[in-house]
Amino acid sequence: MKRGPALMTAATGLAGALALTGCSTSATSAGGGGGGGLTFMTFETPALTATFWDTSIAEAQKEVPDTKIKKIVSPDADRTAYAKQLQASGQFPDILSSVNPKDFSAAGLLKPFDQKWLDDNFTDPDGNAIDGKSYIPPTNSQVIPMIFYNKKIFAENGIEPPTTWDEFVDVVTTLKKAGVTPVEMAGGEPWSAAIPLSGIITADVLGADPEWIQKRYKNEVKFTDPGMTAAVGKYRQLIDAGAFDKGALSVSYADANKQFLDGESAMYPMGSWFIGQIPAAAAKDYGTFLLPSATGKPIVPFNTGGTTAVSAKSSNVADATKFAQAWSLSKANLKTLIETDGAFPMLKNVPFEEFGAKVTPVYTDGFKLVTEDNTKVSAFGQVNNDDALPPGLVEQFNSLAQKLFTSSDVKDELASFDAGWDKAAK
Amino acid sequence: MSAPTTRPVRTGRPTGSAASAGTAPSTGPGHSAPRARSRLRGRSHLIGAWLITLAFILPVYVAFVSAFKKQDQIVSNPAAPPIPFTFDNIVNALSRPDNLVQAGLLNSIMVTTATLVILVPLSSMLAFYISERSPRLRGALLAVFALGLMVPPQVVLLPIVTLLRSIGLANSYAGLILSNVGGGYLSFAVFVYVGFLRTIPREVVEAARMDGAGDLRLWWRIVFPVVRPATATVAIFLGLWVWNDFLNPQFILGPLQGQTITTGIYVSLGAYSTDYSQLFGIMFLAAVIPVVGYLVSQREFIHGLMSGASK
């Protein structure tokens, strides 16, 4: 009889443990995706901080007061990959911020926005349209990339912003000789590593033929074609000329921002969102220019931005859409995005002054590129519309940019990129 | 019932003043000069050993002191001691609005404890059961369980996620704990226990059986106490592995039900990629439980490992 209790203890221990796990399931499933809660996947950058997301969520929350919004933060800036990972493990969020919609729309995972709502509220309602449907509200526009430059360093070396490719290479050589890192590159993160290459391809290939991506989808052109090979060759030319720091591939986006703002490098090809990272007090020291194209014609690498995509599989698509719309139209949110993320707003019914945003001359210069009449083409690998790359190809392109940093075999790398495209687009 | 007196593990080791393998200096009795020389050699060996050890754990030291330094102190002089000392990093880590650290620690404690509480009795009973089978059946069962030692978790991850979804346990703690219990960890525990049981004299079990004890009671009264060193090994190793596991919590649990501390760190890495002080503060809080646990239990742990390694 003495031994009985001991055994009982073991048995209760086991049962208790099972009960414990059982408990937590029932407790958590009630609070999760089921009932009145929606999940919103965000990502954090130096500009879009946790506070920004919390405030903006609280702001849009007012439109759907009965729905609880739960924030899920992507572990890195590559939120598209994280969203896919969540999808694969059965946790696709109800609302997603700034993902690449083409990766999900083919599987019917995203809910397009109502056309009338788009027409009523945005200056370019079809800016993000894929096959005529918009999965991301076209709230703002971006230039990806513009070349930021340090005016002091340019003055010290007697350089002017270049207007042709040869002048650009000369600038690089001069700076290199002067012991300044000519071009900053955030090569440590795949997305930011791809920005310079993306810029050259947009200026030269899409600048010469804005239909190039569509033609690639129809197999009328290839990455191994001479035009593309030449453009990518220019990237290698820059690397060989010592334009970038040798260790650029270990520099994170945040580190690159800091190095450029600390005057350790002279130029920085980056999306217009970098405007928000330049402190207002220092803004007079920085200028921007467009990467010179092969034809010499100024090409604006354009992207329609926007944040909130809505899952078609959401337990409450109506509320998720309402939240997404409220988030996208919120003046307060856009004001923050204008100030910290350099966003150029495209709301139809809100004049710029109404946001009450404080902007710098660098911002105003950038905004002109968007509003003025000029040649705008889709920024290669950066857009959310029909010119977006096939699913998964953005990641491969980013990795290609890193690979080409050390490999000079342009033709070979582009051939395998062609193969990757064919596999993904079939 | 008399407790078994044979301890399967030799706890003490033959002690000589210097018993290192192959390098033991001969200390001849009575000769004072060689003894002085050997003492000197012992001293320099000690200093050398300390230098090597400290160099080896320098990264741990850097991480530790960085938890108590400000950002510019960390960057300008990483190896310097934390003077002036600051608790800001720890306080900041604990006062995050999302409660990442506290919630993560609680979740990790819950998952680790539940896994161990189920896995330890389960695997030791299973091991005892296997040990009592015929050699052929035992061999077959062990072969099947050997598979679990080898299968990389990435290989079975995807089907496990699908399986859990189909039985309604997707992204739940129960799902995570069950897949911990049923996966490769079980194999590890079974092998440690079976190996250990082999060293226990058959008479101990048989004598108890003669007394008429049933197998379950036999396990509880005789086997479980005897295999205590093995239990220590299993509990410590699995505790560490489950606590430090990244892949399963990341994919099986996912972010919806809250993070474990290990996946929580991973998320915070993205947000503060260059804010070392903030990150080292979080790291410190995440590491303090396993490290202290290890330091407290390391005697048991080394014993357990010895019994395993000498077999």
Added chain:
Amino acid sequence: MPSRSLRTGRSLGLAPVAWIAVILYGMFLLYPLVQSLFLSFTDKNPLQAGSAFVGLANYRELLSDDRLLSSLLFTMIVVVAVTVVANTVGLLLAIVLNRSSANYRVMRTLIFIPQVLSGVIVGFIWRSILTQNGLLNSALAQVGLIDEPVAWLGDSQLAVLSVCTVVSWITIAFATVVYTASLQSVPQELYEAARMDGAGVLGRFRHVTLPMIAPGTTISVVLCLITTLKLYDVVAVLTGGGPAESTQSTAFYLISVAFTDNRFGYASSIAMFLLALTAVVSYGVTTLLRRRETNL
């Protein structure tokens, strides 16, 4: 015989528990393995509707997949380098620390700490040390050894070296403890006897230490191989597989094909390949080392 019926009666006590364990194991290890094998013959992709049986197409793709090949090459480099370095250094450290005073006990305790920390933390600590503006570069610059920062994580070759170093660091901690335990189980009389026979330091090491610690060597080497073959979290944090996928381990590539490219079918064929590789390597090396144990 009455005792026989009695025994079967008693066995029932443990059988249900044992079966629970076996069923769980079947559910969470054996079934997923079979499922993975099955998926490897399909083109399942959750981002595309439906999935079809594609026969051996995935396996044919394996043969021509450059990214798989380079991940395999990297994994093999790490496996070989780490196994050799960790076991050599681990054994040397064990010999140096194999003394009985309190000092040495403390040192042995400290040496194991890298193994106690999670791969995510280890990855982060080393990233902060090795990154461009990291602690190592600033230390080297202060001493005047380098003029410009070394791209420990930004250069393809250096990044491979860095990963090898970090993984070795973790594994040395483990190997040292295993070798220490093995050394302590060597009876001192054997050393005395060898000394009587006139064996020197190296002779004793070769003829007493090595054969006596052979089982420990087997354990350390095999565990080292198995853990390195599934290398994932250290790489995820330290380099993210970069730059340009140069530090992408096969396990890391498998996860990215499954969860980023969402090609479940193809990922499963990589999984099968990784499993076969692990099985062959660990069985092969175990057999080899066991044979060596008896020959020594």
